[in-house]
Amino acid sequence: MEVESEAHCCPGSSSGGSREYKVVMLGAGGVGKSAVTMQFISHQFPDYHDPTIEDAYKTQVRIDNEPAYLDILDTAGQAEFTAMREQYMRGGEGFIICYSVTDRQSFQEAAKFKELIFQVRHTYEIPLVLVGNKIDLEQFRQVLSEKMSYHGVSLCDTPSELWQSAKDG
Numbered sequence: 001m002e003v004e005s006e007a008h009c010c011p012g013s014s015s016g017g018s019r020e021y022k023v024v025m026l027g028a029g030g031v032g033k034s035a036v037t038m039q040f041i042s043h044q045f046p047d048y049h050d051p052t053i054e055d056a057y058k059t060q061v062r063i064d065n066e067p068a069y070l071d072i073l074d075t076a077g078q079a080e081f082t083a084m085r086e087q088y089m090r091g092g093e094g095f096i097i098c099y100s101v102t103d104r105q106s107f108q109e110a111a112k113f114k115e116l117i118f119q120v121r122h123t124y125e126i127p128l129v130l131v132g133n134k135i136d137l138e139q140f141r142q143v144l145s146e147k148m149s150y151h152g153v154s155l156c157d158t159p160s161e162l163w164q165s166a167k168d169g
């Protein structure tokens, strides 16, 4: 997995004294949003594709040495479920946009997601991480790492680094 992060974290709401951050997973169908989410939540990798409509997860983490909750919304990538996207974009405090390095179109769609978030939120100051998934399928790679450099932000390549990067903003 290859990750770029952008912008800075903003304060979340609170739940039982702990800060709560709403994170939304976005990306084209089948790029691995659920797999990335499940690896973080339960350290499991689902090797089947069960198209998501909407799944919500809540997990406790520490951010800046304080207990906090991440509310992770795993959204649908399939085109027939696009109606809810803008609503997710209005509600999210941070976004993880996934694409597959084996699918150039999913990378182009990731860029569109990013632009749409900026449009819907009327600001560029949104915590956002871009994840290039399926890097184990190197022989099928269509998106080169250098392609991502236009974002000018740091890269990391494991799920734990992704989530650490999401926490650090």
Ligand SMILES: Nc1nc2c(ncn2[C@@H]2O[C@H](COP(=O)(O)OP(=O)(O)OP(=O)(O)O)[C@@H](O)[C@H]2O)c(=O)[nH]1
Pocket (backbone or CB within 6 Å): 027, 028, 029, 030, 031, 032, 033, 034, 035, 036, 046, 047, 048, 049, 050, 051, 052, 053, 075, 076, 077, 078, 133, 134, 135, 136, 137
């Ligand atoms: N080889 C490989 N396969 C992966 C990886 N991540 C996900 N997959 C597979 O890709 C398929 C789709 O993964 P999902 O996590 O369901 O994709 P999604 O983006 O949530 O799909 P939608 O809900 O339809 O939008 C599954 O068969 C996964 O096992 C990865 O890093 N490497």
